[in-house]
Amino acid sequence: MWIKYLKLLNFRNYEGLELHFHPKINIIYGNNGMGKTNLVESIYVLGLTRSFRLVNDRVLIHKNASMAKVEGLIENRYETNYKIILSKDGKKVNINNNKVMKLSDYVSKINIILFHPNDLKIVKDTPSIRRKNLNIDISQLNLSYLKDLNAYNKLLKQRNAYLKQLLVSGNESSDYLDILTEKLIDYGMRIYNERKKFIELINQYLSDIYQKIAGIGNLMIKYVSDYQDLNKNEILRLYQKSIKKDLSFGKTNLGIHTDDFTFFLDEADLKDYGSEGQQKNAIIAMKFAELELFKEKKGYSPILILDDLFSELDQQKIENILKLVLSDIQVFITTTNMKHFQNFNKNDYFHFLIDNGKVMEG
Numbered sequence: 001m002w003i004k005y006l007k008l009l010n011f012r013n014y015e016g017l018e019l020h021f022h023p024k025i026n027i028i029y030g031n032n033g034m035g036k037t038n039l040v041e042s043i044y045v046l047g048l049t050r051s052f053r054l055v056n057d058r059v060l061i062h063k064n065a066s067m068a069k070v071e072g073l074i075e076n077r078y079e080t081n082y083k084i085i086l087s088k089d090g091k092k093v094n095i096n097n098n099k100v101m102k103l104s105d106y107v108s109k110i111n112i113i114l115f116h117p118n119d120l121k122i123v124k125d126t127p128s129i130r131r132k133n134l135n136i137d138i139s140q141l142n143l144s145y146l147k148d149l150n151a152y153n154k155l156l157k158q159r160n161a162y163l164k165q166l167l168v169s170g171n172e173s174s175d176y177l178d179i180l181t182e183k184l185i186d187y188g189m190r191i192y193n194e195r196k197k198f199i200e201l202i203n204q205y206l207s208d209i210y211q212k213i214a215g216i217g218n219l220m221i222k223y224v225s226d227y228q229d230l231n232k233n234e235i236l237r238l239y240q241k242s243i244k245k246d247l248s249f250g251k252t253n254l255g256i257h258t259d260d261f262t263f264f265l266d267e268a269d270l271k272d273y274g275s276e277g278q279q280k281n282a283i284i285a286m287k288f289a290e291l292e293l294f295k296e297k298k299g300y301s302p303i304l305i306l307d308d309l310f311s312e313l314d315q316q317k318i319e320n321i322l323k324l325v326l327s328d329i330q331v332f333i334t335t336t337n338m339k340h341f342q343n344f345n346k347n348d349y350f351h352f353l354i355d356n357g358k359v360m361e362g
């Protein structure tokens with residue numbers, strides 16, 4: 001899958017822009033603050049309808065405008081035109097100039113794997129950040145995953161609200177609570193199985209890719225869940241045991257909403273024992289493992305975005321990563337320095353110099 005053409009209107013600091021891309025490598029370069037991230041962000045928004053930067057949609061619209069438009073032509077066996085319009089009244093999406101009423105029917109048609117400097121926090125950050133990343137990644141591969149997750153979260157809210165009600169009334173058992181618990185477990189088990197399968201598949205690629213980047217080290221992700229290897233009856237019993245605690249807290253203490261995954265390098269927890277460099281390499285390896293998995297599952301490559309990946313890496317690691325990129329995949333790389341690419345064949349890439357919302361094609 002690749003994006004041939006992109007048109008922006010009032011997106012961030014781009015008042016108007018039309019670009020044709022290279023099917024393989026597109027290097028977006030320029031000084032800081034010029035609009036490099038904004039450009040790749042627009043591609044991400046076109047695919048996922050929201051930014052990877054945790055921002056309100058309003059800030060995606062040029063500060064002097066009231067609406068923004070991103071349009072792109074995607075080639076994946078055949079060409080499809082995608083369009084998203086952002087305004088104060090929300091967002092509208094089109095496929096081949098036909099209005100798509102439900103965002104969920106639009107999202108994830110354009111598949112994107114993104115690396116962003118914030119991702120470096122995945123190893124160190126809270127479990128909720130890791131779960132969020134995991135959810136985004138799995139839902140690109142499996143559309144029903146997101147539906148299960150939404151259903152689970154709705155049930156979780158209902159169960160928590162009902163626990164609070166029981167707390168007030170002083171009741172301990174209720175048929176309604178049992179029904180909610182059982183439904184929660186059913187969805188939870190589906191999500192658990194998807195997460196488990198996904199991490200197992202990622203692990204098949206992870207160490208090999210890590211070694212290609214860093215030289216040595218055995219890397220694996222360990223999935224930690226309350227549901228670990230349990231059947232439904234065993235999980236039900238866990239909830240029964242936890243009922244007093246649940247009632248006194250007025251919330252559900254067990255379930256896949258507390259899941260976590262941990263990186264282990266040579267059997268040591270990377271969060272506690274890893275250097276910053278090892279943690280970075282692990283995240284990059286995970287992104288590339290996801291890419292391989294995606295190719296295997298879907299039979300085509302997603303679009304890869306590497307935003308500011310190279311600013312803190314040494315030249316050897318950069319070259320190792322660039323070797324991984326040189327396959328049949330379209331990649332967008334933002335950088336302040338073109339010298340990383342001096343060994344590239346000029347036919348393999350386009351480069352775009354970004355200067356304050358204006359682009360010069362090289």
Ligand SMILES: Nc1ncnc2c1ncn2[C@@H]1O[C@H](COP(=O)(O)OP(=O)(O)O)[C@@H](O)[C@H]1O
Binds near residue numbers: 034058061062
């Ligand atoms: N909604 C907006 N309207 C106009 N300019 C914006 C908007 N949002 C961000 N910018 C400008 O975009 C620039 C930052 O762009 P960014 O892509 O993050 O830079 P970099 O090239 O360092 O990645 C800043 O100058 C900022 O003022």
Ligand SMILES: [Mg+2]
Binds near residue numbers: 334
């Ligand atoms: Mg940037």
